[in-house]
Amino acid sequence: MLQTSPAFKANARTALADAGLQRALERTKPHFQHRRAAAVAALPEFERLREIAREIKDHTLENLDFYLQTWAENVTRAGGVVHWCGTAAEAREAVLGICRQVGAKIVTKGKSMVSEEIGINEFLEANGVTAVETDLGEYIIQLGHEPPSHIIAPAFHLNREDWEARFRAAHTDLPKDRVFRERRDILAEARGELRQRFLAADVGITGANFLIAETGSSVIVTNEGNGDLTQTLPKVHVVLAGIDKVVPTLEDVSVLLRLLARSATGQDFSVYTTFSTGPRRPGDLDGPEQYHVVLLDNGRSGMLGTEFQPMLRCIRCAACMNHCPVYGAVGGHAYGWVYPGPMGAVLTPALTGIDKAGNLPNASTFCGRCESVCPMQIPLPNLMRYWREREFERHLGPPSVRRNLALWGWFARRPAAYRLASRAASAALGLIGRRRGRFHALPLAGGWTAGRDLPAPEGDTFFARYVRESRRRR
Amino acid sequence: MNGDAMLATVRRSLGRGALPADQTAMLRARLDRHPRGLIPARSRLPRGEQIALFVRNVEKEYGSVATVPDFAAVPGAIAEYLARQNLPTELVVAPHPELQALPWADRPLLRMRFGEAGAADVVSLQQAYAAVAETGTLVLPSAAERPTTLNLLVETEIVMLRASRVVGAYEEAWDLLRAEHGNGTDGRFMPRSVMLVTGPSRSADIEQSLELGAHGPRRLHVILVQDSAATTVAS
Numbered sequence: 001m002l003q004t005s006p007a008f009k010a011n012a013r014t015a016l017a018d019a020g021l022q023r024a025l026e027r028t029k030p031h032f033q034h035r036r037a038a039a040v041a042a043l044p045e046f047e048r049l050r051e052i053a054r055e056i057k058d059h060t061l062e063n064l065d066f067y068l069q070t071w072a073e074n075v076t077r078a079g080g081v082v083h084w085c086g087t088a089a090e091a092r093e094a095v096l097g098i099c100r101q102v103g104a105k106i107v108t109k110g111k112s113m114v115s116e117e118i119g120i121n122e123f124l125e126a127n128g129v130t131a132v133e134t135d136l137g138e139y140i141i142q143l144g145h146e147p148p149s150h151i152i153a154p155a156f157h158l159n160r161e162d163w164e165a166r167f168r169a170a171h172t173d174l175p176k177d178r179v180f181r182e183r184r185d186i187l188a189e190a191r192g193e194l195r196q197r198f199l200a201a202d203v204g205i206t207g208a209n210f211l212i213a214e215t216g217s218s219v220i221v222t223n224e225g226n227g228d229l230t231q232t233l234p235k236v237h238v239v240l241a242g243i244d245k246v247v248p249t250l251e252d253v254s255v256l257l258r259l260l261a262r263s264a265t266g267q268d269f270s271v272y273t274t275f276s277t278g279p280r281r282p283g284d285l286d287g288p289e290q291y292h293v294v295l296l297d298n299g300r301s302g303m304l305g306t307e308f309q310p311m312l313r314c315i316r317c318a319a320c321m322n323h324c325p326v327y328g329a330v331g332g333h334a335y336g337w338v339y340p341g342p343m344g345a346v347l348t349p350a351l352t353g354i355d356k357a358g359n360l361p362n363a364s365t366f367c368g369r370c371e372s373v374c375p376m377q378i379p380l381p382n383l384m385r386y387w388r389e390r391e392f393e394r395h396l397g398p399p400s401v402r403r404n405l406a407l408w409g410w411f412a413r414r415p416a417a418y419r420l421a422s423r424a425a426s427a428a429l430g431l432i433g434r435r436r437g438r439f440h441a442l443p444l445a446g447g448w449t450a451g452r453d454l455p456a457p458e459g460d461t462f463f464a465r466y467v468r469e470s471r472r473r474r
Numbered sequence: 475m476n477g478d479a480m481l482a483t484v485r486r487s488l489g490r491g492a493l494p495a496d497q498t499a500m501l502r503a504r505l506d507r508h509p510r511g512l513i514p515a516r517s518r519l520p521r522g523e524q525i526a527l528f529v530r531n532v533e534k535e536y537g538s539v540a541t542v543p544d545f546a547a548v549p550g551a552i553a554e555y556l557a558r559q560n561l562p563t564e565l566v567v568a569p570h571p572e573l574q575a576l577p578w579a580d581r582p583l584l585r586m587r588f589g590e591a592g593a594a595d596v597v598s599l600q601q602a603y604a605a606v607a608e609t610g611t612l613v614l615p616s617a618a619e620r621p622t623t624l625n626l627l628v629e630t631e632i633v634m635l636r637a638s639r640v641v642g643a644y645e646e647a648w649d650l651l652r653a654e655h656g657n658g659t660d661g662r663f664m665p666r667s668v669m670l671v672t673g674p675s676r677s678a679d680i681e682q683s684l685e686l687g688a689h690g691p692r693r694l695h696v697i698l699v700q701d702s703a704a705t706t707v708a709s
Contacts, residue, residue: 031682045514052511065481066493066501072477086475137679155679163680183680199593214505215664225626225675225690232622254644255511269609273670280666283618285590287666297480304487
């Protein structure tokens with residue numbers, strides 16, 4: 001997909017002015033936060049499980065070559081095929097090759113962020129294969145030709161009237177004068193339309209929440225059952241998965257599953273957690289005849305052995321964005337690529353380059369809520385800070401920021417000068433602002449005061465007071 | 475790219491070559507031991523309470539449960555449920571020996587077809603391999619006698635579950651699979667598909683409002699058979 005992360009600031013302004021989006025954000029934020037809080041409160045072991053989960057993923061990443069190899073051997077033994085793909089382009093070719101080999105015309109898809117990452121839908125369309133999204137949220141955004149705005153609720157930004165309008169435009173085979181009395185009627189129409197696609201599809205493409213080394217299984221976690229229909233009915237099941245998805249055993253994945261649904265939707269467990277291992281077995285009455293996994297690196301291995309390695313623990317639950325004040329103000333599209341919110345602010349620069357995504361790790365107040373709710377204890381604010389450092393080192397920020405940072409750096413390394421300057425500034429501001437007690441606008445800080453007032457300093461600097469009080473105590 | 479090239483890239487990033495033999499042996503031993511993580515205390519209960527927890531959790535997730543004393547009572551419970559829900563009396567039934575052996579002749583109005591589900595089927599009857607009390611989750615591994623489509627294509631899925639097969643945590647269900655399906659230590663025990671099903675299909679994609687019956691069944695009804703005295707459901 002076209003990346004618009006460099007235009008984050010303009011995107012954010014558009015998002016803030018979008019009344020429909022703001023209505024959706026107001027509705028969605030409390031929903032996710034309250035549900036997660038309730039689910040976590042009901043499981044006293046939650047914190048301990050986070051620690052164990054982190055240990056499991058760290059152990060796996062440290063030995064990733066062993067676990068990927070073991071997983072691949074077990075996929076092969078179960079009759080599946082692994083396609084090792086270093087880049088998005090290789091992954092697209094692998095999927096198209098599988099489709100061509102069975103003469104596929106229609107492909108159904110379960111929800112997959114990797115499929116967005118590699119842009120498979122557009123690629124298949126361009127090559128004469130129709131790809132149909134079957135997750136309800138993914139389906140409606142496909143009808144609107146827009147990317148997902150959230151990694152687990154891709155269409156949260158749409159309101160009911162958007163659904164109705166898009167369904168009327170797309171489902172022209174249905175009576176024009178039909179009425180959608182309730183949300184249930186919208187759902188029923190989608191069920192009917194998509195059921196025909198499920199039955200007609202030649203290939204089903206899903207993502208993977210996990211890959212299991214011990215058994216060679218892929219796991220998908222859904223509530224609708226669309227992923228299961230996608231991987232059960234067609235002749236061929238194709239799994240798209242990043243190399244970071246592997247975990248050692250069923251016991252390990254059980255720990256992660258206890259965290260995933262609670263952190264994501266606030267459910268104790270999602271409706272369908274399905275483990276797929278190879279194609280249909282002798283005697284089976286249903287299931288695909290072929291099972292393929294397109295395993296994607298696409299920049300992930302470059303994070304191993306660096307300060308960004310902890311990001312590969314991510315299980316894509318979306319708790320970070322559900323609790324982020326920045327995401328909560330502008331939604332997902334503003335981030336301009338596949339992964340929004342705090343996890344996107346760390347992952348996007350790693351996968352697409354800090355030169356394109358430098359705005360994202362800067363769009364954070366470092367309030368720390370993302371880290372505090374992350375089930376995998378990923379230090380997201382720290383990782384964003386590392387990206388800011390790299391951006392600075394590579395001279396990618398705007399010159400004004402660099403100039404001011406350099407100025408600040410000069411003072412920060414000279415404590416006496418720093419104290420003198422801050423005392424002078426604070427005294428001056430205190431004097432000028434004495435009457436009103438605050439500043440609506442300041443020269444050189446127009447951007448900062450555009451959104452809030454600066455309180456006028458009262459009295460001394462912190463450091464001067466600190467010195468005075470320590471003297472008094474002596 | 476081939477597997478060796480990708481693994482070499484991974485090793486280069488990790489700043490090392492292939493793992494030494496003793497490290498590989500240690501990792502293999504961990505796979506063979508497949509140690510358990512932390513199992514929440516909520517499912518560590520005496521049998522009766524464990525089964526009651528399972529029932530509560532199914533109901534919490536918008537499923538329903540009917541408890542019957544023995545296999546002979548299952549066709550009657552199905553007929554009663556279908557009548558109460560005003561559903562057709564035609565069922566697609568998993569060709570499982572336990573279901574084939576039920577006294578169907580007692581309920582001549584029920585019309586059954588044993589096999590996988592097709593597009594036209596409305597109600598299915600499935601056999602549960604096991605169930606997990608922790609979250610009210612049914613364990614449905616695919617097999618010739620347990621087709622996967624029965625869990626997906628219908629509007630109403632009825633599942634027969636023996637109370638003796640209710641376990642506390644997911645890990646205990648994995649133990650059953652390992653013990654009962656071939657060599658439990660090398661991954662071959664996994665059937666093509668294992669579905670863990672917790673309540674009926676749903677979606678909250680339309681304005682975050684929960685609606686049941688998204689793509690899979692709208693109703694999930696469990697018929698719990700008290701197949702041994704030790705597993706009587708605590709009232």
